[in-house]
Amino acid sequence: MSELNLILLGPPGAGKGTQADRLREDFGLAHISTGDMLRAQVEQGSELGRQAKSYMDAGELVPDEVIVGMITVRVAESDAGDGFLLDGFPRNESQADALGKALGGLERRLTAALLIEVPDEDLVRRLAGRRVCVKSPTHIYHVDFDPPKHEDVCDQDGARLIQRDDDREETIRRRLQVYHSQTEPLIAYYDRIGLLRRFDGRRSADEVHAHIRATVATLRLEEKL
Ligand code: AP5
Numbered sequence: 001m002s003e004l005n006l007i008l009l010g011p012p013g014a015g016k017g018t019q020a021d022r023l024r025e026d027f028g029l030a031h032i033s034t035g036d037m038l039r040a041q042v043e044q045g046s047e048l049g050r051q052a053k054s055y056m057d058a059g060e061l062v063p064d065e066v067i068v069g070m071i072t073v074r075v076a077e078s079d080a081g082d083g084f085l086l087d088g089f090p091r092n093e094s095q096a097d098a099l100g101k102a103l104g105g106l107e108r109r110l111t112a113a114l115l116i117e118v119p120d121e122d123l124v125r126r127l128a129g130r131r132v133c134v135k136s137p138t139h140i141y142h143v144d145f146d147p148p149k150h151e152d153v154c155d156q157d158g159a160r161l162i163q164r165d166d167d168r169e170e171t172i173r174r175r176l177q178v179y180h181s182q183t184e185p186l187i188a189y190y191d192r193i194g195l196l197r198r199f200d201g202r203r204s205a206d207e208v209h210a211h212i213r214a215t216v217a218t219l220r221l222e223e224k225l
């Protein structure tokens with residue numbers, strides 16, 4: 001088996017989306033972001049999106065049953081057959097258990113959980129200054145750390161850049177609390193089963209990318225042996 005089935009773990013603003021976009025290109029993996037999937041549902045005005053929005057705007061987790069169903073279907077789709085990069089899922093132990101079961105049912109397993117570590121004080125600044133492309137949410141900028149060439153315009157497709165609704169200071173604080181209480185236990189969870197790899201997310205996005213890419217390349221070689 002040589003597929004790479006990866007999880008990106010880390011607090012809000014750690015750079016999961018930023019790194020996922022690069023790793024997706026490096027390794028030809030499907031990038032599966034539950035946050036982006038939910039925001040697309042909100043945009044479409046679907047019933048699921050309507051329900052999810054109130055949780056997202058409050059910085060709370062959307063209920064597991066909605067998310068788990070969505071992911072179970074998504075990892076079984078053909079573009080994820082050679083491997084995937086999960087961004088924003090799992091976010092608590094019950095989601096992690098559900099993922100393990102779903103993969104087991106497909107006779108697949110996780111390759112690694114990649115943890116990007118950044119202290120809270122840096123995260124608030126990253127999130128408050130983030131801008132995302134209205135057309136493609138994988139195009140991510142920062143007003144100070146990664147500004148677009150022209151203010152509020154995406155370098156890649158010329159679309160408008162916007163702020164996410166949950167990037168308001170009080171929502172950011174709540175998202176961080178929720179991360180520490182509900183998602184952080186997954187670090188020990190994946191460490192226990194030998195899948196955890198840690199990365200220092202305080203470095204520049206390019207440096208973090210170089211480290212993760214080197215680790216993932218090694219994992220792929222090991223998978224092929
Ligand atoms: P989600 O969309 O997953 O948001 P999140 O986990 O809060 O993470 P972010 O997307 O905010 O941060 P990121 O790590 O991707 O950072 P980014 O690369 O953008 O979830 C949103 C909501 O949806 C949740 O609150 C919840 O309600 C719901 N939800 C989603 N999944 C769920 C689930 N599984 N269960 C239940 N509910 C769920 O980078 C941030 C900024 O920093 C950018 O401006 C970027 O340019 C900059 N940056 C990146 N790297 C660096 C660097 N190295 N140095 C300096 N700046 C950097």
Ligand code: MG
Binds near residue numbers: 018035087
């Ligand atoms: Mg993200």
